Amino acid sequence: MSDNTDVLVADKLVRHFKTGKGQTVHAVNDVSLSIAPGETLALVGESGCGKSTLGRMIMGLDRPDSGAVHLLGRDLARMGNRDLHTARRSVQMIFQDPSASLDPRWTAEAIVREPLDNFRIGTSAERRDHVLQLLSKVGLRPDQAKRYPHELSGGQRQRLGIARALATRPRLVVADEPVSALDVSIRAQVINLLCDLRDEMKLSLLFISHDIGVVSHISNRIAVMYLGRIVEAGETAAVLNAPQHPYTVGLLESVPRPRPADRRQRAPLEGDPPSPINLPSGCAFRTRCPMAVDVCANVVPPLRPTAPGRFSACHRADDMTKKELLNV
Amino acid sequence: MTGEPFLSIRNLTVGFGAGGAIRAVRDVSFDLEAGKTLCLVGESGSGKSVTATSIMGLHKPGSAHVEAATMRLDGINLLECDEREMSRLRGSLMAMIFQDPMSSLNPALTIGFQLREALLLHEKMSTRAANARVMEVLQRVRIPDAARRMSAYPHQLSGGMRQRIMIAMALICRPRLLIADEPTTALDVTVQAQILWLLSELQREFGTAIIFITHDLGVVAEIADDVAVMYAGSLVERGPVHAIFENPAHGYTAGLLRATAEFVPGEPSRGRLEEIPGNVPSFSMLPQGCSFVERCRFAVDSCHRRTPDWRDVTFGHASRCDQPVAYGPTANLTVEVSA
Numbered sequence: 001m002s003d004n005t006d007v008l009v010a011d012k013l014v015r016h017f018k019t020g021k022g023q024t025v026h027a028v029n030d031v032s033l034s035i036a037p038g039e040t041l042a043l044v045g046e047s048g049c050g051k052s053t054l055g056r057m058i059m060g061l062d063r064p065d066s067g068a069v070h071l072l073g074r075d076l077a078r079m080g081n082r083d084l085h086t087a088r089r090s091v092q093m094i095f096q097d098p099s100a101s102l103d104p105r106w107t108a109e110a111i112v113r114e115p116l117d118n119f120r121i122g123t124s125a126e127r128r129d130h131v132l133q134l135l136s137k138v139g140l141r142p143d144q145a146k147r148y149p150h151e152l153s154g155g156q157r158q159r160l161g162i163a164r165a166l167a168t169r170p171r172l173v174v175a176d177e178p179v180s181a182l183d184v185s186i187r188a189q190v191i192n193l194l195c196d197l198r199d200e201m202k203l204s205l206l207f208i209s210h211d212i213g214v215v216s217h218i219s220n221r222i223a224v225m226y227l228g229r230i231v232e233a234g235e236t237a238a239v240l241n242a243p244q245h246p247y248t249v250g251l252l253e254s255v256p257r258p259r260p261a262d263r264r265q266r267a268p269l270e271g272d273p274p275s276p277i278n279l280p281s282g283c284a285f286r287t288r289c290p291m292a293v294d295v296c297a298n299v300v301p302p303l304r305p306t307a308p309g310r311f312s313a314c315h316r317a318d319d320m321t322k323k324e325l326l327n328v
Numbered sequence: 329m330t331g332e333p334f335l336s337i338r339n340l341t342v343g344f345g346a347g348g349a350i351r352a353v354r355d356v357s358f359d360l361e362a363g364k365t366l367c368l369v370g371e372s373g374s375g376k377s378v379t380a381t382s383i384m385g386l387h388k389p390g391s392a393h394v395e396a397a398t399m400r401l402d403g404i405n406l407l408e409c410d411e412r413e414m415s416r417l418r419g420s421l422m423a424m425i426f427q428d429p430m431s432s433l434n435p436a437l438t439i440g441f442q443l444r445e446a447l448l449l450h451e452k453m454s455t456r457a458a459n460a461r462v463m464e465v466l467q468r469v470r471i472p473d474a475a476r477r478m479s480a481y482p483h484q485l486s487g488g489m490r491q492r493i494m495i496a497m498a499l500i501c502r503p504r505l506l507i508a509d510e511p512t513t514a515l516d517v518t519v520q521a522q523i524l525w526l527l528s529e530l531q532r533e534f535g536t537a538i539i540f541i542t543h544d545l546g547v548v549a550e551i552a553d554d555v556a557v558m559y560a561g562s563l564v565e566r567g568p569v570h571a572i573f574e575n576p577a578h579g580y581t582a583g584l585l586r587a588t589a590e591f592v593p594g595e596p597s598r599g600r601l602e603e604i605p606g607n608v609p610s611f612s613m614l615p616q617g618c619s620f621v622e623r624c625r626f627a628v629d630s631c632h633r634r635t636p637d638w639r640d641v642t643f644g645h646a647s648r649c650d651q652p653v654a655y656g657p658t659a660n661l662t663v664e665v666s667a
């Protein structure tokens with residue numbers, strides 16, 4: 001495999017859940033994305049739009065109904081158990097709630113060591129050194145290595161989660177809202193740490209978040225999801241400065257900015273997101289869209305290229321430069 | 329403004345455990361005028377909710393030791409009210425909205441029934457008149473198709489709609505003080521923007537005083553008139569929102585502002601985020617002197633020795649820091665200590 005093969009390629013992933021009442025939740029609909037070595041792709045979107053479901057499919061923790069996940073050039077679904085085991089080593093996950101994902105009966109040291117034992121990496125002595133090295137890398141002291149998760153603060157627990165995820169020297173890390181549960185005063189520590197380790201270990205990162213501020217800071221590219229679909233994608237600065245989907249515009253306008261001088265004058269988007277059980281016909285965003293026209297109710301807009309490296313799933317993406325149409 | 333402020337809190341201290349030994353809130357003082365919004369900000373566990381529930385008198389009997397020099401709301405001395413009087417005031421003069429609406433809505437009763445009961449508890453009126461008021465308040469909080477929603481159960485509504493029902497419930501008796509405890513934290517940003525807007529619209533109309541609890545500085549900038557910053561159980565800074573953001577006068581506030589990742593259209597993303605080192609101390613291990621001293625990059629010797637007194641920075645803006653000049657370029661320091 002050459003060095004610049006995409007670490008991850010997700011191709012037309014679909015995941016629908018059946019509920020008890022025989023209804024279907026359209027969690028992920030036809031999502032494709034790729035991540036290059038060393039690249040950070042941010043996945044943003046509102047609660048329930050399918051971000052975690054997508055992340056779990058990429059991790060092989062959930063199977064797509066259709067579509068394929070290629071890790072390091074190989075189709076996850078076609079791997080035998082042994083290859084799958086090896087592949088798992090190269091993709092790791094960091095979860096939103098560090099307390100829920102760390103075994104409370106294990107010490108910090110044992111938690112980080114577990115994947116090393118599991119994948120039989122190094123000798124026993126090497127594993128021990130490696131663990132202590134990792135813990136110091138994430139800023140945990142040797143005396144804290146003997147502590148249990150509940151004896152650590154929230155920020156320290158999240159750093160422990162990062163140390164565990166990095167133990168096997170993965171190529172790709174899926175971080176699902178890694179700082180949302182943390183206090184503001186320790187978020188910066190954890191974000192900086194993640195950025196440093198990413199650069200140092202040339203990691204690829206899929207960074208799932210709804211915090212535009214954090215995303216603008218950490219990612220190279222961004223994909224915006226709405227009700228199971230990617231509605232816009234492109235380079236982070238380009239998308240955030242000149243969005244090409246009205247949902248992205250509404251999302252950016254909704255983010256409260258820490259600047260009392262420029263308060264907004266009204267709520268930028270009306271209405272709630274529709275239920276993923278009864279999706280509107282055509283474009284799922286049309287029920288809240290200030291630009292919607294007839295075609296939006298009839299035809300699902302495909303994610304199509306609008307400029308080099310830019311994609312939008314809006315029928316009227318070309319009108320987006322005319323700001324007055326947006327009425328926001 | 330003449331006379332006493334609408335809400336006045338002086339030296340509020342709340343302890344839990346045997347003899348109130350765990351002091352979750354220490355010596356908190358602030359005022360709030362009618363029609364204004366005070367944002368109470370601070371980390372998890374800093375005592376924001378306990379402050380709120382103490383004003384509302386919502387602690388379980390015997391669970392909390394609440395002490396204060398003054399707790400006056402609209403001329404009423406809350407310290408002298410017994411549980412019956414407090415319960416009469418709750419819902420009529422003051423009301424509270426919680427972060428998780430499901431915890432305060434009864435899953436087995438319809439929205440309409442719960443709203444009507446909340447109203448009839450405080451006001452004598454016919455069922456018919458009550459239903460009309462419920463309809464009106466549901467429309468006010470922009471519940472689409474309000475007549476049909478009255479017979480819906482909480483779980484049949486989206487998160488944003490449930491939070492709007494909570495606001496409707498809090499507002500139905502037209503309280504003059506509304507305490508909102510992180511009411512939008514669980515909501516999506518687009519729905520959060522709607523709720524914040526709705527609250528400020530209702531406030532303009534009814535002149536409600538609002539205490540809004542949050543840890544999101546963006547939300548604070550969006551809605552606050554005044555800001556009170558809490559750290560480890562104490563207020564460390566308070567003042568008008570513009571002063572706090574432009575001229576923070578406490579190491580913690582300044583650190584928070586600098587550590588917040590923000591997207592500014594047209595501006596390139598800053599390099600590394602500025603970190604606040606270390607962690608929030610636990611109540612049992614508060615350092616000597618200023619509670620923020622171990623994480624403060626401006627700390628000097630005296631910060632380790634004594635808890636700083638309040639100092640006025642500018643009119644209405646005060647900080648509990650001996651070095652407030654360090655944080656903002658234009659801090660106009662008067663050494664006078666405020667009462």
Ligand SMILES: Nc1ncnc2c1ncn2[C@@H]1O[C@H](COP(=O)(O)OP(=O)(O)OP(=O)(O)O)[C@@H](O)[C@H]1O
Nearest residue numbers: 017018025027046047048049050051052053054276
């Ligand atoms: N195992 C499951 N069974 C049924 N429905 C599910 C299941 N997992 C997820 N869903 C539904 O699929 C949709 C997408 O969920 P997902 O957790 O991926 O969203 P998300 O974007 O991660 O949201 P959040 O920001 O709240 O974490 C939601 O409507 C959710 O309720």
Ligand SMILES: Nc1ncnc2c1ncn2[C@@H]1O[C@H](COP(=O)(O)OP(=O)(O)OP(=O)(O)O)[C@@H](O)[C@H]1O
Nearest residue numbers: 344345352370371372373374375376377378379391
């Ligand atoms: N009933 C109680 N008994 C004992 N301790 C309590 C009780 N209620 C609150 N505390 C403690 O008081 C402190 C302050 O809690 P409070 O809920 O006011 O924090 P907060 O600022 O609202 O935090 P958050 O942002 O997490 O809601 C915490 O350490 C908490 O554990």
Ligand SMILES: [Mg+2]
Nearest residue numbers: 051052053176
């Ligand atoms: Mg999720």
Ligand SMILES: [Mg+2]
Nearest residue numbers: 376377378509
């Ligand atoms: Mg609280």
